[in-house]
Amino acid sequence: MTDDFRIRVYGHAWAQDLLRRALQHGATRHAYLFAGPEHIGKTTLARAFAQALTCENLAGEDGLGACGRCRSCRLAAEGMHPDHRLFAPAGNQLRIDQIREVVREAALSPVESRYKVFIITEFERANVNAANALLKTLEEPSATTRIILVSHQPSGLLDTIISRCQLLRMRPLPESEVVRALQERLGLEEPDARRLARLSNGRIGRAFSLAEDPESWQSYNQRIQEMQAILAYSPAQRIAYAQALEKHKQLEIILQEWLLWWRDVLVIQNRGQALIVNQDHLDALTDLARSIPGPQIRRFVDAIMTTAAYLRKNVNRQLAMEALLLKAPHRE
Ligand SMILES: [Zn+2]
Structure with missing residues (x-):
């Protein structure tokens, strides 16, 4: 279906349920930490959550509940939403000026949606100064700001950061779910899907890149x-x-x-x-x-x-x- 722009999350059903319920009750927290091994879909879940946070017709019981049809959902899927910001380490580090940019923008009102959503990936790559620069924003956030930190090494994060976030510990997917995702999305035959699923050890992002990226x-x-x-x-x-x-x-x-x-x-x-x-x-x-x-x-x-x-x-x-x-x- 070309008019369904929902960002699809494979696996992590409990996390999707938890976030959907929070959305339905208007009870989302202002800061989250999605932690777990690399390539299991943490950033995809964060993007889908951002999409649902700004969806204009939040209603569905599927996934996170985003409608996948409104203008906001479409922009989110295309990575063009004016109220969504994704920060990734520049080189080896999340630089302090990147964090300052988050802090500055987090204080502003959303452009067109209920929320401004910031996703910061590989947060373990923020050094102490950069992490500390975010503390005050995590502590006293604006009511219309949501921050999602993503990390595969939460043990390397400051306790003061972790304690200010709702922590979702995510795990690799069961092999059967990776197989299903590969078949559903790429139309692979069962034996091929199973080999890739096993090789990727439940890391669905890796299974997709092995299937799609010759490099x-x-x-x-x-x-x-x-x-x-x-x-x-x-x-x-x-x-x-x-x-x-x-x-x-x-x-x-x-x-x-x-x-x-x-x-x-x-x-x-x-x-x-x-x-x-x-x-x-x-x-x-x-x-x-x-x-x-x-x-x-x-x-x-x-x-x-x-x-x-x-x-x-x-x-x-x-x-x-x-x-x-x-x-x-x-x-x-
Ligand atoms: Zn929508």
């Missing part, structure tokens, strides 16, 4: 090539590679990719009927299944899982990655 698929394949190259590396080369990898923004995702890769090798070794995620690399997987003993692979799989758990606890990433790479199987 994202290319860089995935490149990382898989690199991981196979490691097997022939000397300890010194492995450590050097660990140091390079440690700086990678998406380390958690890389480890997940490795996990699925080696799980595929084990499936082949055991002649399992389970789904092979990396269908496109069947030859390489079969080759590894023949040349590396199962116990070695299982030890490495355990090490990957342990390392992923460590990384979530803010340990020394470099040491953790060095130790992991030294445990990777060897191959001449």
